[in-house]
Amino acid sequence: MTRSPSKLIPDDFRTLPGLDDLEAVTVVAREPGDGDEAVGYTVFAEGDVPAELGLDRDALTRAGFDPKVGQALVIPSASGPDLVAVGAGVADELDPAALRDLAAAFARATARRARIALVVGGSHGDPTGTVRAVVEGIVLSRYRYRVLKTSPTHTPLAELSLRVAAADAADIAAGAADALVSARAAVIARDLANTPPGWLTATDIGDIAVQLGARFGFGVELFDKAALIELGCGGLLGVNQGSVEEPRMVKLTYTPEAAASAHLALVGKGIMYDSGGISLKPSDPMHLLMKMDMGGAAAVLGAFTGLRDAGVGTRVTGWLMCTDNMPSGTSYKLGDVLVARDGTTVEVKNTDAEGRLVMMDAIALANEENVDAIIDIATLTGAALMALGQSTAPVLANDQRMADLALAASETTDEPLWQLPLERKYRSQLDSDVADISNLGGKYAGATTAALFLDHFVGDTPWAHLDIAGTMQTDKDDSWRSAGATGFGARTLLEIARTFAL
Ligand code: BES
Ligand code: MN
Numbered sequence: 001m002t003r004s005p006s007k008l009i010p011d012d013f014r015t016l017p018g019l020d021d022l023e024a025v026t027v028v029a030r031e032p033g034d035g036d037e038a039v040g041y042t043v044f045a046e047g048d049v050p051a052e053l054g055l056d057r058d059a060l061t062r063a064g065f066d067p068k069v070g071q072a073l074v075i076p077s078a079s080g081p082d083l084v085a086v087g088a089g090v091a092d093e094l095d096p097a098a099l100r101d102l103a104a105a106f107a108r109a110t111a112r113r114a115r116i117a118l119v120v121g122g123s124h125g126d127p128t129g130t131v132r133a134v135v136e137g138i139v140l141s142r143y144r145y146r147v148l149k150t151s152p153t154h155t156p157l158a159e160l161s162l163r164v165a166a167a168d169a170a171d172i173a174a175g176a177a178d179a180l181v182s183a184r185a186a187v188i189a190r191d192l193a194n195t196p197p198g199w200l201t202a203t204d205i206g207d208i209a210v211q212l213g214a215r216f217g218f219g220v221e222l223f224d225k226a227a228l229i230e231l232g233c234g235g236l237l238g239v240n241q242g243s244v245e246e247p248r249m250v251k252l253t254y255t256p257e258a259a260a261s262a263h264l265a266l267v268g269k270g271i272m273y274d275s276g277g278i279s280l281k282p283s284d285p286m287h288l289l290m291k292m293d294m295g296g297a298a299a300v301l302g303a304f305t306g307l308r309d310a311g312v313g314t315r316v317t318g319w320l321m322c323t324d325n326m327p328s329g330t331s332y333k334l335g336d337v338l339v340a341r342d343g344t345t346v347e348v349k350n351t352d353a354e355g356r357l358v359m360m361d362a363i364a365l366a367n368e369e370n371v372d373a374i375i376d377i378a379t380l381t382g383a384a385l386m387a388l389g390q391s392t393a394p395v396l397a398n399d400q401r402m403a404d405l406a407l408a409a410s411e412t413t414d415e416p417l418w419q420l421p422l423e424r425k426y427r428s429q430l431d432s433d434v435a436d437i438s439n440l441g442g443k444y445a446g447a448t449t450a451a452l453f454l455d456h457f458v459g460d461t462p463w464a465h466l467d468i469a470g471t472m473q474t475d476k477d478d479s480w481r482s483a484g485a486t487g488f489g490a491r492t493l494l495e496i497a498r499t500f501a502l
């Protein structure tokens, strides 16, 4: 790895601390008992309150407990474990998203406890799915990026015991295994996006991908600057021009054991740090978040770590387009013309619209492999954040089947997407007087014009585009989304790969 002297990173620095924490958790199917430091019981809006809590509904209400999803009341005990009343709302409305939320509320209320137990009542049509949602909610909410604190106060989860009405031990084992695969994808994406930019360069993410590929069953090929010149990836090279760090294109390949019926491409924006380049960003709090401008690449890499273990039957190829975007004497300039891998000439009207430039080369490469479909994911535009905020990400597509696939997967994972129209009328905003296309649209509909730029390279291949600029991060804990990088998209991409069919 290339390291400047200011980056004296300790040898024992844990690159993926959240993954280490996750892998230390055991999930067991058993009754609450010895060793549990906290035991939670679901309390529905109606019906009996579990007798184990030792309080009736009136007493809980007097203590300020409201049995809705998201509420949890800890009842401390002098001798035994803490008892926790966990709001479960109306029994009929308990879908996977609500189960994830109630489990997160329980896990946050018991954040100081390493060994916790939860008893989930009610009747559940899909016992494995119920367990899966509960375990996801617990482990994702307990995520913390604390590796850079000298004295961390965070208590990692060690053991989770579960009893879920209608689920036997086999259901619990199966649901927990599914949950840990999908949570792993998100946690890896969070770790990568939370890492400071000086501690995670394009070279570093390539090296990490190689290690993850060996562990989780996918191939990794690294393309350095010389290889990118050979390939003619003028977008990634142009953006990299101002940086002392080398770029990396990281190609990931997953081949299922049984013959695959389809081939899906996943493309991720990997701007390790986006200063804006010569079109320098102002030094405001938003700029501070630009270490997460590789959230798309992180989501793709996270999703790849789940493909084998989720038994995905589709062939999947990924491209992570990694570099930082820096101002310097060697930077690419406004007015420069870059030549994309497919030969398209691109006039640079703003060096801060760099994401689309690195993505264009990867989309061209995916098309050369005749993939059946392309999904790209990128922290692409401030306009996405302005339009839909921090909870929901826009999806744009050239094929309604692709939008529907992404929307359905996002329902399953509770990573909300909302479709915006790919309004082709706006395409003329990208016209250039000197080149085939420019990288800057007009004042309005910035998420759409960015997507229209990508669409030029996609051509007729079925495609959906996820703009996660708004959802990559949360300022504070929000149910199972822990403060900091959310890993948004990693679980959804895994679900898209799992359900892919056209
Ligand atoms: N990485 C940013 C987009 C972004 C903004 C991500 C806020 C996360 C939070 C992207 O590279 C960018 O700078 N986009 C510009 C494009 C513009 C110059 C056309 C933007 O949105 O302002
Ligand atoms: Mn930018």
Ligand code: ZN
Binding pocket: 271, 274, 293, 352, 354, 355, 379, 380
């Ligand atoms: Zn950017």
